[in-house]
Amino acid sequence: MSKKELYQINIQPHALDACEIIRDRFYIEDEYNIINLNKEPESSFFVKITNLIRGHAEGEGSAHFSWRKHDRSRPLVTSVFTYVDVTKCNCRPAPSAAAKEEDRTVTVALPPIDPKDVIGVPPSSWCRCPRYWVIAVNYELSTPSGSRCSEQNAMGKLASIGTPTWGVREVFVHGNNPKKESNPLFPCGVCENMLQKVNKDIFNRYGEDAVLYMYDATKPHKLVSLPFPEISHRDGNSFKQFVSQDLRSGVLQD
Numbered sequence: 001m002s003k004k005e006l007y008q009i010n011i012q013p014h015a016l017d018a019c020e021i022i023r024d025r026f027y028i029e030d031e032y033n034i035i036n037l038n039k040e041p042e043s044s045f046f047v048k049i050t051n052l053i054r055g056h057a058e059g060e061g062s063a064h065f066s067w068r069k070h071d072r073s074r075p076l077v078t079s080v081f082t083y084v085d086v087t088k089c090n091c092r093p094a095p096s097a098a099a100k101e102e103d104r105t106v107t108v109a110l111p112p113i114d115p116k117d118v119i120g121v122p123p124s125s126w127c128r129c130p131r132y133w134v135i136a137v138n139y140e141l142s143t144p145s146g147s148r149c150s151e152q153n154a155m156g157k158l159a160s161i162g163t164p165t166w167g168v169r170e171v172f173v174h175g176n177n178p179k180k181e182s183n184p185l186f187p188c189g190v191c192e193n194m195l196q197k198v199n200k201d202i203f204n205r206y207g208e209d210a211v212l213y214m215y216d217a218t219k220p221h222k223l224v225s226l227p228f229p230e231i232s233h234r235d236g237n238s239f240k241q242f243v244s245q246d247l248r249s250g251v252l253q254d
Contacts, residue, residue: 108162
């Protein structure tokens with residue numbers, strides 16, 4: 001049984017957790033999708049997103065150090081959410097009556113994408129609509145428990161401009177930690193729950209999933225992607241083996 005088939009079974013969460021533990025213990029031949037950035041052209045969707053993230057995280061537009069407890073060496077996490085104009089998306093069969101009714105609640109018309117902000121579309125994506133994007137970072141004014149994750153901040157931006165949850169298509173997460181390599185970075189438990197709720201709306205509307213992309217390193221050479229329903233596999237033997245043997249293998253040093 002594939003992971004997607006497993007996650008679509010209507011069973012209680014604790015039963016699904018048990019199934020995941022058993023699968024992680026005995027099934028370690030999972031295949032993860034890797035994008036080698038060194039082989040991508042400059043016009044590539046993935047290269048444009050990566051340049052966007054690195055330029056924001058390392059440039060003047062990054063979080064001012066005053067938001068980092070006045071410590072420039074504190075870790076910084078940057079997230080990019082891509083989304084589409086749902087009123088113009090016809091990438092899947094005609095929506096149900098309930099979906100059409102939901103679409104009527106979307107009253108915000110997105111402006112045309114500025115040429116300088118055009119990033120393209122992932123080549124294998126089920127949705128071929130032009131991508132808009134928002135970028136956000138985390139901050140820690142007080143204790144870690146009082147911090148706000150970059151994913152939550154990005155979702156807040158989307159909510160504030162009237163974009164519905166089912167408009168999300170991809171999420172990119174990149175960590176910049178001067179003291180320790182922190183990539184690949186999974187969303188925290190709170191963000192994961194929020195992303196799963198977002199994906200439920202996407203799946204109910206289109207029968208498809210949004211995708212999480214994580215980087216191999218602070219100075220990235222590779223991307224690994226997982227559909228949102230598979231985010232919970234962060235602790236599985238298969239993913240740990242994948243990171244140590246596949247994602248980090250053959251990485252060029254800057």
